[in-house]
Amino acid sequence: MSYGLGIAKGMWVTLQHFVDTYIQDAQYLFRSNKVRSSKLMERQGPKNARGLFTVEYPYEKLPMSENFRMIPFLVYNSQTGQERCTSCGICAKVCPPQCIWIVRGADPETKRPKPEPVEFVIDATICMSCGSCAEFCPFDAIKMDQNYERAAYDRWGELILTKDMLMKPDTYHYQLHPSAKEAEAATIAKSEKAKNR
């Protein structure tokens, strides 16, 4: 084998990649609006991805998969305003870095525990986005959000999430997790039963 052939073969691969970038750029340049994510997925998907692998964030954003998880949020019923959380504390118990703390509600007269949280705090700076709270919640009350752009100037004010910052309507939840709607009917009924007991 003559010396230099191996390098030449490698260079051929590099050249192909180099040309591919321009071909792909040209292919998708006129075909669609760049920020339209369906075309982006086609371009970045396994079948078509060649040459160009990066997207021009923040002008282009790849859609996330339904299961993508970031920081948790709490779900309430957008029609009745009733929150699903019963403050059973399983999320606080299962949380690996222990970043959730909850003050359980109590009836002002009888002092008996009430199935709703008075305070619900998630320290987003400690949360490791493992998704255990959402996975083990028996009432489907806590779900993983997908807002990954969470940079903040002030840790104490913006990243220690209190109950009013965490509460999001179920319409938002179903928008993020469309396949959850049917699966959750039974657990929501369970949650409401626990509330009205």
Place this chain on the structure above:
Amino acid sequence: MAEKTTSAPLAQLTPEMQQLKDRFGEAIQPAEYVGIVISNEKLVEVARVIRDELGYNYLSSLTGVDYLKEGYFETVYHAFSIEKGGGPFVFKARAPRDNPVIPSVTSIWRSADFQEREAYDMYGIQYEGHPDLRRILMWEGFEGYPLRKDWKEPYYEEDKKPFGSRWPGGHHVPAEERVQYHDNVAVDPATFNPETYTPEAEQLLYTGITPIPGSSSGTVEGIHTDAVVVNIGPQHPSTHGVFRMVVRLNGEQVEGLKPVMGYLHRNHEKIGERNTFVQNMPYTDRLDYICSMSNNFGYAVAVEKLMGVKPPERAEHIRVIMAELTRVMNHLAFCGFLTNEMGAFFTPFIYAFEERELILDLFEMASGSRMMCNYFRFGGVVRDVNEDFMDRLKYLVYERLPRKTDEMEQLITTNEIVRSRSIGCGVLKPEDAISLGAAGPLLRASGVRYDVRKAEPYGIYDRFDFDIVTGTNGDVYDRYLVRIGEVRQSLNILKQAIEQMPATGEIQAGKKQYQMRVPAGQAYGHVEAPKGELGFYLVSDGSPNPYRYHVRATGFINLGTLETMSVGAKIADAIITLGSIDTTMGEVDR
């Protein structure tokens, strides 16, 4: 909890253990749950018999355990046989807590070197006869031994999670709020002066490696020359994170090399002992953050051994698919890292990362996260994979990845520059590799046929038809070739797994629980992670939290081979030798 350990059933002696007992009499006693306890006087002698006569020539894991109530420290050894395969030979040595002295087995297995240093670092066990017993992960001035059960960290709350302050009272105050400077520092930032701050800890390290004062390395062309001590790292682009090598150089020649690690140390094992079993799963992602699925697998295998559960068929197949995808991704990325170190700056690296991106897309679809997957559960996986996932997977496995592997080979394998740089560089002899405890592609490139998937099959690996890829010369080039070969074998396994996978079915054995009962016992679960054998040693006392949680980190033990491979070579070769070990500091430092 300790009462349970004292009343624990004693292990049944295997014929080999019985043979040792007959020969050494009182020096051998059956231990709790598994293995034998060897008296300290006879330890080295018996260890030699275990290695030479019983054939357990590969000391995989060595670790300490603190039995606080019983009042002793225990060192647990897991030795495997390269030739015979099969399970571990477990033996233990004990020393009282007030005078913890145990003889060192570094003369039998050189892999004990780093691991005994780690056990010394964490428990303060003195290994008599160890050549270089210094702290390894903690800094030299650290006070106390952090894995002892009576040692408490700053901001200590409780021994075990979940902490009572989180629910139902919810009166938790973050740690920073509780310190006087409102920040995570111990000295007042206003008065701290870095100019006057001098750490004393470096002295020990340098005395081990600096040339003897007044001595000269010789005279070259009439000029007096001296050996020079150079620090490579901790912030060096080719050290794969924060890793430091202190080398003594004679010209370009490496005369001595000491790896320094622990910059990323966060005492993963102490955190693991505070956590409940299921809480540990996301923490294992952070060990080797390139291959989190494999780490999940290892931990799941270890806990399932304790619990005695078996995942359903479909879950088993999903697990194999995830683990093998991780291997493909890691090895392709390795090709990029290696060429990066040889000077092909980032072009092959980016090509490798393209495929990695597509595999990470799959991980995101299945687990919800690209790198920190947290996907495995004891007796199953978190959620099922859908049709879309399978379509993408099939396209990748059948069409794209084989093509891209060929392309990577075309780029690197015959390249004359790569060949002249890597052939004959960083040679590790097979007997050294076994003695130093090298694992994974590093071991196999030296011509040793050992793969945990074949030697002690876990999951459903006994059903697949694949080969163990080995090298012949044990140099950097062979390590590259072994990894490319393993990518092809992994694709082979993936194809079989896709074909055999049941179309529907359960993905979790039993009911999913957030706090399950793990019976008291001890288990060592190990898997073939892309970087080598990854082991988890668990001691459970029947409570929801592990009593002892030890990680046999591949990279940590593989780094023990660096000195052997680099001394005598050129400094530039030491860099690519380090690259060819393929380490991740998250795993090394834990």
